[in-house]
Amino acid sequence: MLGRANPMLPMICGIERVKRETHDTFTFELTPPCDYSFAPGQFNMLYVFGVGEVAISVSGDPSKKEALVHTIRAVGSVTKAICKLKGGGSVGVRGAFGSDWQIDKAVGKDVVLVAGGIGLAPLRPVIYHILANRAEFGRVSVLYGTRTTGDLVFRREIEQWRGRFDLDFEVTVDTASADWRGDVGFVTTLIRKASFDPLETVAMLCGPEIMMRFSIAELKKLGLTSEQIFVSMERNMKCAVGFCGHCQFGPAFVCRDGPVFRLDHLEPLFGKHEI
């Protein structure tokens, strides 16, 4: 952790490169603060001068220390302001915060990653890690759904991953344009087609809560238990260090105890309305 003395004070990081992913999503490569490290699933608080601060997961390769990578979808005031920044500019960074995907628990098992929309960003470090240590895992499926074909991020990389024999990378869109030859439908339909041994599988989910709810129902139908399912939660966050109270989900502080939870740790509240 950075800035132990004052956890609310950001470090300033230069923007090395900006890559446009879609009409509203950009990937930023930042010069990491000294001694920075993160585990897949963790996030940073990014501060834009005079505008505000938002929680953004690290989307880069955990073994590459030279760049700190974030993929950001412009949805509101701060994320839009970040997405206007160019190489050479800078942002404030606090982090890395929160829990991680605990990939070590998946060693020796089949792995199913289910991502909805920008939810692929926090899972990309897991993909990098698995591919770098491929022999440690069983069958690996990545099931990725977005609303339209125009919302797909990491396109070139996905094409490379889809060409691999040791990774089953499936993509589906809710609604497709005429030139789309892939799957159409919700990401839950991909779960049924994926091959894994339900008794020896770890599933990691990130996306809108409703998508995670349906995916969980599907995974459980196939025989997975809550102990085998990890979810990344999203809540309003103002501090990331347990001070502001905004991110609470029942007894959990999503910033400190999450964002990644083993599903049984969120039960019985997960799936209830307005928690």
Add this chain to the structure above:
Amino acid sequence: MPDILESKNLQQLIEVLSADGYRVVAPTVRDNAIIYDEIATVADLPKGWTDKQDGGNYRLEKRKDDAFFGYNVGPHSWKKFLHPPVTRLFRAKLEGNGFQVVPEVEETPDFAFFGVRSCELHAIAIHDRVLIDEQFVDPVYQARREKIFTVAVNCGQAGGTCFCVSMNTGPKASFGYDIVLTEVLDGERHYFTVETGSEKGAEVMSKIPLRKAEAEESETAEKIVAETVLQMGRYLDTTGIRDLLIRNYDHPRWDEVASRCLTCANCTMVCPTCFCSTVEDVTDLKGHAAERWRKWDSCFTLDFSYIHGGNVRSSAKSRYRQWMTHKLSAWIDQFETSGCVGCGRCITWCPTGIDITEEVRAIRETEVSD
């Protein structure tokens, strides 16, 4: 045996604290309420006043005697000094293509809290858990907290909405003070029993005129506090409360209380343990300088739970439920203590008189299992 401080010498305690460099903050009457603010002399204390409190009701009345502490807790709590309602977190300045962050260099005042009740000592201990005992430390709170001098007062009466006995937090101060006083009015006699809780406290006491208490004086003081216990009009049964509330997330009582709750956030503002905050960013007109401020916030506001696409807790029901289940249930998981000290402020200052003890009772008595 405690020491005795004659009431006419109370002023000397204030003077010693001021001479030691403390800013003495204490109860004082302002706009028909007893609030906490800086005082100069004993004349600023609410001498001869008391507060009548009930659900949604607060009124000052003259007492028949000259008690200095003959009332209970008002709309303020000490959190306004330790966890200020507004704080600047940092300033930032544009520089070339980027910017620089300028940390705050704040002169932290040395406060002497004068007249802290037992429930309030517990509330401070709870904030210690939240803001300094966990993985991260809030430097604003820590700097202020480290320096305070605490003069506690054992309660000589229970307020109309108090329930500290249920919460095991009063009315007698048991820790967390430098000095503790019990006020005794006995016929013509008016004195305080004084005990120390720290070296700092002993040092201050060595500078004020004291004498050893007679057995009878100390017994009178003990009796006053024991009577306060018996006066406690409200009760909250905390047996298994963590699980009780988790089991009853879908209880119809939440709809019923929501029909009375105005989501005005009063209860969270007056509560001595509520700690939530938000941040605000401001820039100067030219956009060359920026500041980031932290302000108290409340889980009763709609924005509190906003995430892109909507507010997680849009109904009043879910917001009241969040507040109460956090206080009495989730807090136990988070900080191994209840988040409620039974001070009754949320009951008194609720415009519609919603009573947390009554809400718990209603759920307990009509529990539905799903």
